[in-house]
Structures are given as C-alpha cells and as structure tokens.
Amino acid sequence: MESVSQIIHARWLITGEQNNQTLENHAIVIDQGKIKAILPSKQATERYTATDIQRFPNHVISPGFVNTHTHIAMNYFRGLADDLALMDWLNHHIWPAERTWVSQEFVRDASQLAIAEMIRSGTTCFNDMYFFLQATAEVADQAGIRANIGMTVIDFPTAWAKDTAEYFSKGIEFYSEYKNHDRIKATVAPHAIYTVAEPTLLKVKEIAEKYDLKINMHVHETADEINQSIATTKQRPLRRLQNIGLVTPRLIAIHMTQLDDEDMAIIEAGKPNIVHCPESNMKLASGACPVVALQKQGLNVALGTDGAASNNDLNMLGEMRSANFLAKLVTQNPIALPAHETITMATLNGAKALGLDHITGSLTVGKAADFIATKLDEIETLPIYHPASHLVYAASRNQVTDVWVAGKQLMKKRKLLTLDEKEIKAKAIYWSKKLTKNA
C-alpha cells in the first residue's frame, strides 16, 4: 500500500483528453498536488492509502474550466448598463465609471467577487486583461486559483498608467514579481489594434519574445474595427498584425468574429490561438466566430466569457452551451461541436492557448490536480444517460459542488474554503452604493 495525499472516487470521470472518454467508477489518486494515477476505484483502494479520501457517487468529475478571456474586476459593473449600443455603452457608461472608480481597492474587491463566482461555477484557471495587476494577482494567489494576468498596454491614460511607457514598466515590474509563482503567470496584453499603435505593438513583440510570454489581444471583434482599420490604413487588422510579425502561436487572438478568406489564410499560416466568446459577441451583436471552420484548419480554439459587464456572468457551463448552440446554428449542422469536443474547448484548448497544457487542462497523470465535481442526480439532470451531454446541455453552475486546484480543495459541498463569501457580498453592495450615488 502506497501512501498519497488524496484519493477522489467518482461515479463518472471525464478525462477531457481528446479521446472523448467517460470512465465509470474510477478514482483520481493525487500526491503533492499532482495526478499520480487514474484507475478503477477498486484498484485505487487496493493500492493506495490517504488521509483525505472523498467519494462522489452521484457526480461527474471533470477538468476545471479554463476561462481564456476575462476582465474580472469588471464584475462590479455587471448589469450597470445593458441593452445599449457598444459606443454608447463604452463612452457614456463603462469608461466614465472606470475613470471615476477603478483603483487598487476596487480591483482587489471586484476580483474577490469574480474569483468567488468562477470557483462556484467550476473555473480553475483564467486569463485576465485589466488594470492594477497586483491587486488581482494577490486575490488569485490567496484564493488558490490558477491565473494568467495580462500586462495591459493601451495608448491612452487610465488610473493605472499615465502613458505607454508606464504601462510597460508596470507590466514588467509585475512580471518580475510573479515570474517564479507556481500558479500565476504574466502575458503581454495589448488591448486592440484601434487603441494600440504600431510602435507600441513592436515593443509588445520585443518584450513578449524577450521574456517568452504569450500575447493576449482583442482581434477582429467587430465589423467597425475592420472598417476603421481599412479606412485609416487600407488593410484589415490581421494583415497589419501579420506585417509586424505578431500572428504566430504566441498570439492569443480574442473574439475573431469577422474573418474573410484573406484572414483565414493569414491564420492558417501563422497558427495563433483563438478565443471564442460567444455570449459577449451575441449580446453586443458583434458576430459569430467560425469555430468549426477554424478547428477544421487545425487551429486551437479556446473559450472565454469576457467581462461580466458584457455577458453578464463568468459561467463556463453556460458559455459551453452557448458556444455549442451557436456552432450548430452557424454551420446549419446539428452534429457540429459534439458534447465532448465542447468540453475540450472549455478546458484543454484553453490550457494550450495559455501554454499551460503540460500543467493543466485535462485529467492526465503528471498534470496538476485541477478538477471539479458536478452533481448529476438532480431533477434538472435526470435521467442520466451520458454525463458529458449533461455537462454541456443540462447542468447548471449550482450543480458544481467541489473544486480543486493543484490538489488543494477550494470549494467543498458548495462552501468556498479560501474566500469569505459573506464579506465579498457585503463589499459588492458597499461599492454598488458608491457607484450609483454619484451616477
């Protein structure tokens, strides 16, 4: 008998690897935060002992979700201004609110709300782009979640930085502080082609290559973005990004709703990672990323929620369903993006996009023990024929009961173990009163 940290028994176990496997009555054996073995429960009991043994006789266990595009501190703007045109929304609601309110304290408190929401809906890793990076990183560190934090770069002043040089210096300072952290990593995050000029993008490229970081950027989000680029430069954004050598596997291209044949050829040649944000794209009427066509070209397509101001949640279960429905609608094919592939998009493909697929994204021996348990014997998910189908088409976020990252349990039977739910709620109410008082 070998002694290990934990043995977790599951009625159903979805590995999230590309073999589309659902195992029954299997156990995950964990030692020192990593998956040591996945084997039938009976064998696990014969071979291993642990002080922490948990049984999930009515649950499916699956890899935690990788939310590959967030602006998590925008959780405090959730529902502040809906049903508006994009520029009205930005100019008259979001940007004024950000100018007035965004600070280190705001980002810290809003990050707590967002990370609590993410853990409660099964997300174990997120990829963020916002301001006051340390504030978010500190909350993520304390909460135990895995995070990639974008070193945001934008060619106009915000409360975070007064000019491009300061964005870079603060970004590099953040990178240096966290470069040896086991769960928190930096990316370089130029906002978009319409807010970041070419000289700045060249500097982004230089820094990303120097420190070997991913580049996380909104690309081809709306038709306006394309039209404006053509009007000012006679070229579409992707061509301009290709010209300066940015369309490579290092790029995480977010949104990508507007793609013509030329764009598709550029992507096929450069192989950037693509992040699909179906709910934000539908809610803002931006368009639909051609996920199935991109996957057919062999490209890696991950899934993100975007910020809660334009979604309005950070719920990857709901996002999987929306991505699945949208893919079937767009392709006019009910077989497009089956359940297991949708789960892979929300887990392993996200890890790949972030360059973390050697660490997380699937239940694979040697990877970190990042996984979730979802209770299926509920009125809403009975009968149970195919657990993967239920995860995508029927389960809701409150059925996620337990969450682990690197073997550490962050939620147990719906109770958050690393965050104070009561305090987080009180702070959200306190800030919303401040925000609306001066509105």
Next chain:
Amino acid sequence: MESVSQIIHARWLITGEQNNQTLENHAIVIDQGKIKAILPSKQATERYTATDIQRFPNHVISPGFVNTHTHIAMNYFRGLADDLALMDWLNHHIWPAERTWVSQEFVRDASQLAIAEMIRSGTTCFNDMYFFLQATAEVADQAGIRANIGMTVIDFPTAWAKDTAEYFSKGIEFYSEYKNHDRIKATVAPHAIYTVAEPTLLKVKEIAEKYDLKINMHVHETADEINQSIATTKQRPLRRLQNIGLVTPRLIAIHMTQLDDEDMAIIEAGKPNIVHCPESNMKLASGACPVVALQKQGLNVALGTDGAASNNDLNMLGEMRSANFLAKLVTQNPIALPAHETITMATLNGAKALGLDHITGSLTVGKAADFIATKLDEIETLPIYHPASHLVYAASRNQVTDVWVAGKQLMKKRKLLTLDEKEIKAKAIYWSKKLTKNA
C-alpha cells in the same frame, strides 16, 4: 384594516406589463387566489391583514413564466441521444424509444419530473403536445401548475391512438373531462403539416371552432419541411394552411424559423400567435425565428423550451437569455429585445398566445396570483443595479426560491410543496434503467 389571504412583500417587483416597470418595496395583496392590490409595502401593512405574510427583502418578484411549447413527458429522453442529425435522431432513437416505452405510466411519471423541473425554474403555466393527455393533466392538477394540454393529432398510429379518428375521439373525451377545470385547458394540436393531411386539418379547424379552442402546431420548423411541401404540393406550408383558413389568431404557430416575404405577408394578414424556441432551433440547427421583425409587424411572439430531448431543459430563464442573445445576433443590433421585453415575451405574450392573458401572464389587479420570487443577493448577481437585467442576463434557475399559482404556494425556499422530489428522482432512475437495459 381589511382581511385578505396573503400579503407578499418584495424588495423589487416586476409587473411584466408592457410599461417595463420595476417597483421597489411593494407588496402583492392576494385574496382567494387573485391579485387584489399592488401597492407600496408600507401602505399594504396599513390597509390589510393576513395570516400568510411573507417578506422577500433580497428578491425580485415577477410573473411566473409561461412555457408556450413543451412535450413534457419527453423529459425521460433527456440526453438519451444528442449530437445527431434530426432524422437519425427521430428514426433511430426517439421514435423507437417512444414506440417501446410510452404508456400512461411513463407519461405520468415523466410529467412529474418535468413539472417539478418547471416549478423549480419558475414556470407557472405550460402548453403541451404529447400523448396520454389525462396522465399529464392529472399530474398538473395535483401539482397545482397551470396547463394547456394539446389534443394531439397525427396521421399515424402511436401507443396513444391507432388512427386519426381515435386521436380526435380521445382528444374530445379529454376536452369534455377538463372543460370546466380552472387551471387546465385543452387545445387542438395537429403535429405538423408533414404528418397531418389536409382532410385531418379541416377536421381540426372544425373542432377548434366548435369548442372555441386554440390550435397548437409546429409550423415552418426546418428548411426540410418547406422543401418537402414544395416538392409535393408546389406550395410552402403557410400558404397551404392559409388556403384552408388556419392562419388566424386561433393558431399558435411553433418554431417559424423559415419565413420568406410571402410567408411574412400571410402572417401579417392572418395574425397567428408565434412561439419562438431558440435553444431547440439552435441545437437541431433548424434556424432562427425572426422575432424582432415579427414584433415590428405587431405580431405576438411567445417563448417555449420545446421538449427536454431537444433542449435539454425546461428552463425559461435560460431560454430568455438565449432568445435575447439570438435576437441581438440576428438583427446585428445590441439594442434589440431589451431585458423587460424579453421578460414580457416569456410571460404575458405566452398568456396571450394561449388566450389566457385575462387570467395570467402579468402582475395585474384581478388576474390570478401566478408569480415567482428570485433571490438576487448571490455572488452571481451582485451588484444589483437593474433587477430585470439580472433576470435575463445573470440569474440562474436555482435562484428562483418561491413559486405561486392562483395564490397557492407550490415551492417555498426551494422546497416543492405539492410534489415528492425524492420519489420523482427514484422513478426517473428506475425508468432510465429500463430504457437502457433493452437498448
């Protein structure tokens, strides 16, 4: 002080009337199952007394949802066969399963599961089309929910009826049995133009007019339906229905994803009620009903989930979100179908389609007390700026805590008061074992 049955105080109250109103700190005063008054909580306390007084200081109270298209007994087929082409799904999975398993007992037990699911997600009225009508009606009666049960007519034999004459005779028998019921009504429900021939449709029309019943029918669900109709009759289905006088306000036309200019003219002239089922239409890749264009023509568009075999839930909160996102995507307009209008579509428009808007569908003095309470002070719906926006864009079904129909409380703090959840779950597991044993 006047004595009444109930006083329900709400922090926020959405009337669901077309004035898009959200009231604060108001009370619903209920007597003998009907709404007697809606007034500020303070005034309600001064004017009325009741033995049943409940306070919802962190909830929004809104009209119960009217799910305007269901096949509720198909809940036992939830997730049995996903990610398949429509005809493969029907021919090799759903129809064989129905032939083998559908019986009075099956429909009764599956209806319990479905009605439990509906109450738990805030639905107070549904419009069904299936077999063994009495089995569903008895469960609805006992559960206390409001139901319209379709007298299904289809030109081929099923376990329910051997031929068209038997469908009609069993349907009329059902109508006679329930015609004086206060919550359960009949509609005539010819399945679709490709399964019901013209002589049968003429008989449907005759019966509907004789008994003054709505006609509930799948219309223009898929491109195949249109192509098949043109191939066999040189006419699109809506033209054929118009020719026999069926396109009138009596018609509840379900799906309507395929509408050309000729169809739009027919609809504009005939003014049928339209039921949009966005999730089923996306999941089966059927298309998208042009909801906003239809509403602009002054048509009544309601919302339905379809059966759980093609959705895979009966969750009207999720359906509202999908309808909203889809409308914005299809119109390329982020202002299309704002939150309040989406709620109206899921409530009052459904009641109108069923001819029940004098009884239910909005919180209006004189109507039945059919309403729900949704808890908003949760991690997922904080901060709270606009409760209507949260209902559509952020809340999930488990946040619906309390449900009333005709003043009778069917769920209290998430506990079902008229159905036995434990027994329902056990039966679902029992039946699923039977179904998969012989598969």
